[in-house]
Structure formats: structure tokens, C-alpha cells
Amino acid sequence: MHPNTMRLIDRWVGIPLCFFASFWPLKKAQADSNSSLATNIPPPDTIVFILIAEIGALVVAYPAIKETRKQHPKSRICFITAPAGVQTLELMGFEKEDIFLLETSSIKSLLKGIVNIRSHFKGGRVSAIVLEPFTRFSTLLSAWIGASKRIGCYRFLNEGVFLGNILTHRLVYNPHLHISQTYFALAKALIEPDSAKPLLKEYIPSQIKNRLKINIPEKEQQTLMKRLQSECPENPLKKIILLNANASDIVPLRKWPLENFVELGKQLLESSEFTVVLTGSLEEKDVCVDLALQINPDRTVNFAGKTSFKELITLYSISDLLITNDSGPVHFASTTEIPILALFGPETPKIFGPMSPNAKVISLELACSPCVSVFNQKKSSCDDNQCMKQISVQMVVKETQKILGK
Numbered sequence: 001m002h003p004n005t006m007r008l009i010d011r012w013v014g015i016p017l018c019f020f021a022s023f024w025p026l027k028k029a030q031a032d033s034n035s036s037l038a039t040n041i042p043p044p045d046t047i048v049f050i051l052i053a054e055i056g057a058l059v060v061a062y063p064a065i066k067e068t069r070k071q072h073p074k075s076r077i078c079f080i081t082a083p084a085g086v087q088t089l090e091l092m093g094f095e096k097e098d099i100f101l102l103e104t105s106s107i108k109s110l111l112k113g114i115v116n117i118r119s120h121f122k123g124g125r126v127s128a129i130v131l132e133p134f135t136r137f138s139t140l141l142s143a144w145i146g147a148s149k150r151i152g153c154y155r156f157l158n159e160g161v162f163l164g165n166i167l168t169h170r171l172v173y174n175p176h177l178h179i180s181q182t183y184f185a186l187a188k189a190l191i192e193p194d195s196a197k198p199l200l201k202e203y204i205p206s207q208i209k210n211r212l213k214i215n216i217p218e219k220e221q222q223t224l225m226k227r228l229q230s231e232c233p234e235n236p237l238k239k240i241i242l243l244n245a246n247a248s249d250i251v252p253l254r255k256w257p258l259e260n261f262v263e264l265g266k267q268l269l270e271s272s273e274f275t276v277v278l279t280g281s282l283e284e285k286d287v288c289v290d291l292a293l294q295i296n297p298d299r300t301v302n303f304a305g306k307t308s309f310k311e312l313i314t315l316y317s318i319s320d321l322l323i324t325n326d327s328g329p330v331h332f333a334s335t336t337e338i339p340i341l342a343l344f345g346p347e348t349p350k351i352f353g354p355m356s357p358n359a360k361v362i363s364l365e366l367a368c369s370p371c372v373s374v375f376n377q378k379k380s381s382c383d384d385n386q387c388m389k390q391i392s393v394q395m396v397v398k399e400t401q402k403i404l405g406k
Helices: 003-012 014-021 023-034 056-060 062-071 083-091 107-121 136-144 179-191 218-231 258-268 282-295 309-318 328-333 393-403
Strands: 046-050 076-081 099-101 126-130 149-154 169-172 195-199 239-244 274-279 300-302 321-325 340-344 359-363
Touching: 003 014, 003 136, 014 023, 014 136, 046 062, 046 136, 056 062, 056 083, 056 179, 056 328, 062 076, 062 179, 076 083, 083 099, 083 309, 099 107, 107 136, 126 136, 126 179, 136 149, 149 179, 169 179, 218 300, 218 309, 239 258, 239 309, 258 274, 258 282, 258 393, 274 282, 274 309, 282 300, 309 328, 321 328, 321 393, 328 340, 340 393, 359 393
Parallel strands: 046 076, 046 126, 076 099, 126 149, 149 169, 169 195, 239 274, 239 321, 274 300, 321 340, 340 359
Antiparallel strands: none
16 A cells, blocks of 8 residues: 555544544553552563564664663564565574454455454464554554554654553653663563553663674675676676665655665766666666666666565665665664764754764755654645655765775
8 A cells, every 4th residue: 555545544544543442452451450569560471563664664673672682581582564564584593473454455465464463463462562653553453463462652732643541551751762762761661550640760871883784695795796796797896885875765755866876876987996786676776777777887786676685685785785765675774883974954864864873874854844844744745745755965975085095
């Protein structure tokens, strides 16, 4: 489904459902909290993380998942997400039987998935952590699977959407924290007693040092390097520059103009040491074919749609720089040591920026930016993303030269 369709469903179906669903979950949560003293409540049998929309955020949630595994070693940790997130979660240590998928390609497939998913959580004590702030669908899902603890962000007297009384643990969404810290706070709330009062009364430090780090064996790096070299046998691979020109349809305003990527690629190839490699999904393969032709087909490799998720991480580990607009690869690449040059406009890097210590962000911080956030479901009225268009090719080239020491 198109992201706008999902937003409409979340609003016009979600509001009445949140209102009517509030009554039953509220009574259930009260019954649970009154059954025994908070100190005597046993740990949950199953803890379910819910994050459907943005797959890049799965990587960002790793510190929260790691903390949950540490605090609840006997609990089963599960994840509900979209099919695109399977390989990411497997690299994060999830077994296939602990990953539950909701197909969002159509309303029919989504409804079928919702009906089926409930059967997996019957019996036992279930807690649910809704990672997506102010998303009615995920909040309703936490009640649908029978979770007695339902943890998520709540608006209180601030901005945010109506969620009814479904959440038993309500955290204040702090727009001054990186989203990884918000996820971590949600996980920490698991040990708090049920309360309608604002949480979390605790300092949450930066999670950069706790970020997901994926070490790729040297043999796998060599195998991928050979594959890459076979794509351009005439040119030795001295320094590999990855260009990721995509941004998901969730926020199309995040896209840097394609003609800028073409000009950037041409300027980079003025150095004989550089090889440009285009990355992207299978759906972006044809667009990348055209980009490669415009840049320089002899020294530009189109790798879009040619890698598994792990192979993409391997590609990052053998490359010298990733240049990308604000999208999933910003977070995927942060699991390796590759230098990252990320272009931000309609969203703020203070919340959604890369967790890698080797990342550099270019953001013009125009008066109108950021214009998308969790408060407006990442949908803006803007149809002219000057925050991205005004990032010049020369700005990017200059930062590239600094990073690569030229």
C-alpha cells in the first residue's frame, strides 16, 4: 500500500477503533496491576517489539533490544514487522520463529496477517513495546495480541495523535532525544508498574557506543570484492565510493535531486582512483541503470538489487565512503566502520541521524526545516524541498575530499 493510504487508514479507522478498544484493555490492565504487588509480578513470558513502517529503524532499535535481553533473560523476545525487515532482524540475533510479519502490500493481505498473528500469542504473560511513536495501528496491535503491558509514547498535553487509553505505560515523547534513546526508554519502562502518569523518570545516555556492529568475515569480503571487480574488469578498485540515491516513499521530500547525483558522480570520477558504485533496492535497479549511463558507464557499477541485506553490509565494510540522502542505508551503514556522508533536509538529524561515529551530516537547517516528524506522521504540505535542493554538489564534493583526505 502507498504510505498515504496507510496514513488514511491509521487516521480514519484508527481513531474510532482506539476509542472503542480503550475500554477493554483498560480493565484488563487494571486487573493485572491489582492482582499482586508490583514487586511480586513475574517477568513476562514473551516481549514483543512492534515496528512496521521504516526498516532502517530496526537497526536503531538494537540498543533497546539488547537491554531487554539483558534485563529479561528468561523471556522470549519477538518482533512484529514488515517482510523487508526479516534479514535485518536475523542479523540482530532473532530466530525465524520469533519474527512475525505483516504484509502491507494490500488491505486484504494486511487484514489476513492481523487475524493470523493473534494466535501466536495466546496464553502466557505478554508485554508489547510499540516503537513507532503515535502510530494508532501499532498501538491497537499491542492490544489485539493480548499484551497486558502495552508500552508506547503518549501525547499527554503535548502534540500527538489520539490513542485512547490503550497504553498501560505512557512515555513522554521527547523531540530533543535521538530516536535510539527513545526506543531505549521504552524498553526500560518494562520494569515500571502500570501507570497513566508520564514516564520515564530516568536519564538515558547516548546509545552510539551500544549501536549494532556487524563484523563481516574476511573471506566474505574477498568474495564480494571479486564480484564487484567482475562488474568493471577494466578498472582496478582502488577507492570505492557508494552513492545511494534513493529515499523511501514514506517521505519523498528526503530525496536529493537525481541530477545532483549525476553531477556528483562525474566530479568524483575526475580522480582515477575512484570507482562509483550505485546501491538500492531491486525496484530502483532501472533508475540506477540510467544514472550509471549518465555518470560514466565504464567506471560506474550498478549494484542496485544485486545484494542480500548481509551482502549490502559486506559492501559497506569494503568501501571507502557512502554518500546518501536520509534513508535506511544511513542506519544500515552505521553497523560498519565505513565513513558516511548523509544529506538531511525535511527531517532533523538530531533525532534520526546516523549512529556511526564516522558519519558527517550536511543539513542546511532552513527556517522551515524540519517539517516532518512523528507528530504529523511524517507528512508535510511542502512540495518544493529546497532544504535538499539547496545542498549543492560542491558542498558534497568538499566534504568528500575532507573525509578521503584529499
